[in-house]
Amino acid sequence: xxxxxxxxxxxxxxxxxxxxxxxxxxxxxxxxxxxxxxxxxxxxxxxxxxxxxxxxxxxxxxxxxxxxxxxxxxxxxxxxxxxxxxxxxxxxxxxxxxxxxxxxxxxxxxxxxxxxxxxxxxxxxxxxxxxxxxxxxxxxxxxxxxxxxxxxxxxxxxxxxxxxxxxxxxxxxxxxxxxxxxxxxxxxxxxxxxxxxxxxxxxxxxxxxxxxxxxxxxxxxxxxxxxxxxxxxxxxxxxxxxxxxxxxxxxxxxxxxxxxxxxxxxxxxxxxxxxxxxxxxxxxxxxxxxxxxxxxxxxxxxxxxxxxxxxxxxxxxxxxxxxxxxxxxxxxxxxxxxxxxxxxxxxxxxxxxxxxxxxxxxxxxxxxxxxxxxxxxxxxxxxxxxxxxxxxxxxxxxxxxxxxxxxxxxxxxxxxxxxxxxxxxxxxxxxxxxxxxxxxxxxxxxxxxxxxxxxxxxxxxxxxxxxxxxxx
Amino acid sequence: xxxxxxxxxxxxxxxxxxxxxxxxxxxxxxxxxxxxxxxxxxxxxxxxxxxxxxxxxxxxxxxxxxxxxxxxxxxxxxxxxxxxxxxxxxxxxxxxxxxxxxxx
Numbered sequence: 147x148x149x150x151x152x153x154x155x156x157x158x159x160x161x162x163x164x165x166x167x168x169x170x171x172x173x174x175x176x177x178x179x180x181x182x183x184x185x186x187x188x189x190x191x192x193x194x195x196x197x198x199x200x201x202x203x204x205x206x207x208x209x210x211x212x213x214x215x216x217x218x219x220x221x222x223x224x225x226x227x228x229x230x231x232x233x234x235x236x237x238x239x240x241x242x243x244x245x246x247x248x249x250x251x252x253x254x255x256x257x258x259x260x261x262x263x264x265x266x267x268x269x270x271x272x273x274x275x276x277x278x279x280x281x282x283x284x285x286x287x288x289x290x291x292x293x294x295x296x297x298x299x300x301x302x303x304x305x306x307x308x309x310x311x312x313x314x315x316x317x318x319x320x321x322x323x324x325x326x327x328x329x330x331x332x333x334x335x336x337x338x339x340x341x342x343x344x345x346x347x348x349x350x351x352x353x354x355x356x357x358x359x360x361x362x363x364x365x366x367x368x369x370x371x372x373x374x375x376x377x378x379x380x381x382x383x384x385x386x387x388x389x390x391x392x393x394x395x396x397x398x399x400x401x402x403x404x405x406x407x408x409x410x411x412x413x414x415x416x417x418x419x420x421x422x423x424x425x426x427x428x429x430x431x432x433x434x435x436x437x438x439x440x441x442x443x444x445x446x447x448x449x450x451x452x453x454x455x456x457x458x459x460x461x462x463x464x465x466x467x468x469x470x471x472x473x474x475x476x477x478x479x480x481x482x483x484x485x486x487x488x489x490x491x492x493x494x495x496x497x498x499x500x501x502x503x504x505x506x507x508x509x510x511x512x513x514x515x516x517x518x519x520x521x522x523x524x525x526x527x528x529x530x531x532x533x534x535x536x537x538x539x540x541x542x543x544x545x546x547x548x549x550x551x552x553x554x555x556x557x558x559x560x561x562x563x564x565x566x567x568x569x570x571x572x573x574x575x576x577x578x579x580x581x582x583x584x585x586x587x588x589x590x591x592x593x594x595x596x597x598x599x600x601x602x603x604x605x606x607x608x609x610x611x612x613x614x615x616x617x618x
Numbered sequence: 619x620x621x622x623x624x625x626x627x628x629x630x631x632x633x634x635x636x637x638x639x640x641x642x643x644x645x646x647x648x649x650x651x652x653x654x655x656x657x658x659x660x661x662x663x664x665x666x667x668x669x670x671x672x673x674x675x676x677x678x679x680x681x682x683x684x685x686x687x688x689x690x691x692x693x694x695x696x697x698x699x700x701x702x703x704x705x706x707x708x709x710x711x712x713x714x715x716x717x718x719x720x721x722x
Contacts, residue, residue, distance in 0.1 A: 203675030218694025258682035406640030509652030
């Protein structure tokens with residue numbers, strides 16, 4: 147038996163090794179070539195952490211634990227294998243909710259029997275405070291992620307709270323604030339009480355679950371990349387909170403890494419949308435979806451066929467493809483990859499330009515293109531390619547709108563200051579859209595009315611497939 | 619100067635250093651891999667499983683250890699799912715290189 151042989155010091159040192167593995171896992175993601183080794187470090191770190199802990203309870207109910215691990219692991223492996231890349235945002239949201247729920251369950255167990263964690267019983271006030279924080283962050287992560295999952299999976303028709311349009315009601319922010327204060331009140335009652343204040347703890351947790359729902363429902367579909375990143379961050383802070391209350395450095399390190407990762411991603415997403423974090427949280431954005439396009443009636447657009455588009459691209463020297471969420475919805479990524487191959491075979495220089503918020507979560511579009519076997523050397527981030535549009539013959543915009551809107555350069559427009567791809571500087575612009583409806587920002591896009599722009603209406607996948615056929 | 623350092627203070631030291639390390643490491647992650655970053659951080663935060671295992675450990679099962687077992691199951695879904703889906707995505711980013719070279 148390992149258990150008697152392992153001292154608290156040895157356990158802590160093994161946890162340190164696991165923590166370093168986690169840091170190396172994240173460090174590996176700095177480039178696609180080192181990323182897989184990074185993931186291997188992550189797995190190693192987790193294995194060390196779990197095996198060490200199993201050794202600690204080796205004389206206890208290890209059979210239950212192993213059974214739960216096998217069942218959970220099998221479900222996880224099955225889902226990981228089956229999930230479509232377009233469904234990644236939903237999967238990630240679902241996984242955040244599990245972390246949140248696990249944190250809450252552990253917190254309850256810690257209140258119930260602190261000695262099983264090696265924490266003094268009754269719990270010191272400091273640990274109780276941390277437990278309170280871990281619990282409410284975990285609870286908010288859980289219910290918020292469930293709502294985010296519903297919104298992303300498009301379950302709005304089945305259940306109104308899952309609507310991708312913001313769900314708002316008068317006095318919403320006051321209600322949230324009030325609930326938060328009441329929750330903190332009960333939390334204080336919990337950690338100041340001498341014994342186990344189950345009542346206060348339960349009410350505090352219940353309010354946190356409700357708050358998670360209320361915080362996410364007013365946030366519209368366009369802001370989902372921020373929401374997922376934010377919940378990612380919360381799930382990390384919940385883990386760190388639990389780590390504090392159990393005096394477990396591994397949980398604190400892992401939780402802090404995840405928490406800061408999510409926070410940084412939220413920041414990057416907000417910046418790319420030119421929105422402040424506060425205004426995203428307060429929500430209500432995207433309520434006016436598709437209403438402002440009416441004013442476009444008097445302007446004319448030039449539209450053409452897929453064959454025209456194919457001809458222009460095949461005869462160009464350089465082409466930049468700008469994929470947006472419309473491409474993912476139409477599942478056109480494989481057709482686009484095929485088109486690119488044909489163009490490259492004809493000697494055309496083809497590159498992709500990715501806006502940070504293209505897709506529904508950070509980096510989503512890159513994964514979709516990678517799935518379609520587009521070499522990542524052909525895929526460029528906005529800052530790296532924005533200077534190249536001026537010398538590009540043809541730009542093909544597929545299902546993107548706000549991220550290529552030149553209004554972002556006009557003072558006074560609703561999206562003024564948002565970083566956009568400078569598509570309008572190219573010699574010819576081809577835009578594929580299903581209709582003239584406006585984007586999430588509800589704004590008209592002057593790019594569509596420029597003389598050098600040709601609209602190709604239709605489903606992205608169909609249009610691209612027709613282009614592929616027409617290139618010969 | 620006397621006495622030992624409170625565990626909470628030590629926790630705070632670890633926490634602040636870890637946030638600092640996280641901040642610097644995460645800014646170095648290439649934007650192309652932000653989705654795998656989210657799925658792998660998901661798996662990593664499931665290290666709360668350590669807490670769940672401890673909760674489930676005691677020999678005479680009570681209410682808390684049942685919750686612990688459930689939490690182990692939930693975290694296990696994430697650990698397996700998170701690492702495997704990350705692996706799957708990263709494989710996609712790998713495959714292209716030989717193919718691109720072959721095609722050119």
